[in-house]
Amino acid sequence: SAVISQKPSRDICQRGTSLTIQCQVDSQVTMMFWYRQQPGQSLTLIATANQGSEATYESGFVIDKFPISRPNLTFSTLTVSNMSPEDSSIYLCSVGDRRADTQYFGPGTRLTVL
Amino acid sequence: AQSVTQLDSQVPVFEEAPVELRCNYSSSVSVYLFWYVQYPNQGLQLLLKYLSGSTLVESINGFEAEFNKSQTSFHLRKPSVHISDTAEYFCAVSDQDQAGTALIFGKGTTLSVSS
Numbered sequence: 001s002a003v004i005s006q007k008p009s010r011d012i013c014q015r016g017t018s019l020t021i022q023c024q025v026d027s028q029v030t031m032m033f034w035y036r037q038q039p040g041q042s043l044t045l046i047a048t049a050n051q052g053s054e055a056t057y058e059s060g061f062v063i064d065k066f067p068i069s070r071p072n073l074t075f076s077t078l079t080v081s082n083m084s085p086e087d088s089s090i091y092l093c094s095v096g097d098r099r100a101d102t103q104y105f106g107p108g109t110r111l112t113v114l
Numbered sequence: 115a116q117s118v119t120q121l122d123s124q125v126p127v128f129e130e131a132p133v134e135l136r137c138n139y140s141s142s143v144s145v146y147l148f149w150y151v152q153y154p155n156q157g158l159q160l161l162l163k164y165l166s167g168s169t170l171v172e173s174i175n176g177f178e179a180e181f182n183k184s185q186t187s188f189h190l191r192k193p194s195v196h197i198s199d200t201a202e203y204f205c206a207v208s209d210q211d212q213a214g215t216a217l218i219f220g221k222g223t224t225l226s227v228s229s
Contacts, residue, residue, distance in 0.1 A: 001160075033216050042204060042219045043158070092158065096215060101146060101165050103208070103217055107157035 002027050002095050004106035012112045013083055020079045021109045023093030028073035031096035034066070037108070038089045049076040049093075083113045116141040118205050120220035127227055129197055135190040135223045137179075137205035144210040147188040148217065149179055152202040161203070164188065165210075175199075200227045 003026040013019050023032065032049040047055040047068055055068035070076040080087050090110050096103040121136040139145065149161040162173040169181040179190045188205060202224050206217040 031215060042221045043217075044219075045216045048216060094217075102148075102160065102163060104160065105150075105158040 001102075001104050002029060004093065004095060004104060006093060006106040006109050008109055009107065010110040010112075012114060014114055015084055017083055018079055018081045019083065019111060020077050021091055021093075021111075023076045023078070023106055025074045025095050029095040030073070031103075032070060032076045033094045033096065033103070034068060034076070034078045035092045035094060035105075036089045037092065043092065046078070046091075049078075080111065083111075085113045087111065088113045116143075116145065116207050116209070116218045118207050118218055118220035120203075120205055120223050122223050123221065124224045124226065127195055127225070129227055129229050130194045132193050133191065133195050133199075133225065135203050135205075135225065137188045137190065137220060139186050139188065139205075139207045141186075141207060141209075145207045146210050147179075147181060148206040148208070149173075149177070149188070149190050150204045150206060150219075152204065152222075154201070158204070161190075195225070195227045197227050197229060199225060201225060 005024045007022045034046040035043040037043050045058050046061045047057040049068050049070040051070045067079045090108045092108045094103050094105045117140045119138045127133050147164040150158045151161045152158050162171045164171050164181045172178045177192045202222050204222045205220040208217050
């Protein structure tokens with residue numbers, strides 16, 4: 001299975017600021033995803049990070065609020081823009097490989113917005 | 115559209131008792147099914163998965179799940195739980211024809227094991 005790291009592991013931010021979360025994988029992967037886990041809730045898909053093209057966003061999520069980059073097959077970033085307390089969540093990246101038919105998750109970034 | 119229903123939000127049990135965490139899904143296509151576990155203050159870990167073949171799948175720590183296509187269920191069971199099994203358990207589904215794509219998660223079941 002792929003080894004996935006995320007930075008930062010946690011952060012406390014002020015309202016109105018932005019935070020960029022990094023996701024690094026130890027091998028090339030086809031699919032990368034970003035999920036959000038709000039307090040006490042399940043995981044909700046934000047978007048699919050596409051290598052070399054714009055991310056594909058799920059309903060309720062927009063590029064202006066959650067810009068995503070994926071410059072290569074091992075790295076992606078998610079930015080949470082103009083943050084409000086409602087953005088306080090755990091943000092997780094995951095990777096999927098068609099050959100493995102399974103998805104693996106990073107350790108998550110715990111974000112608190114004051 | 116696919117959806118996953120975890121019928122119990124919280125399951126309290128005593129140590130060494132059996133447990134079943136229920137999961138039902140709805141989908142118009144063939145699916146892959148997964149159980150993930152999240153221990154307190156930790157990330158999400160894959161517990162077990164059903165892709166094809168035998169409908170009964172097992173994990174290394176004694177959990178098992180059975181895929182029942184007619185009932186569209188994938189319930190997780192363990193005959194004797196330990197305190198260390200206390201965690202949040204998530205059932206998830208993905209489209210079999212698009213393997214490795216995004217997962218749809220249930221709302222999770224909190225398993226609390228006490229002595």
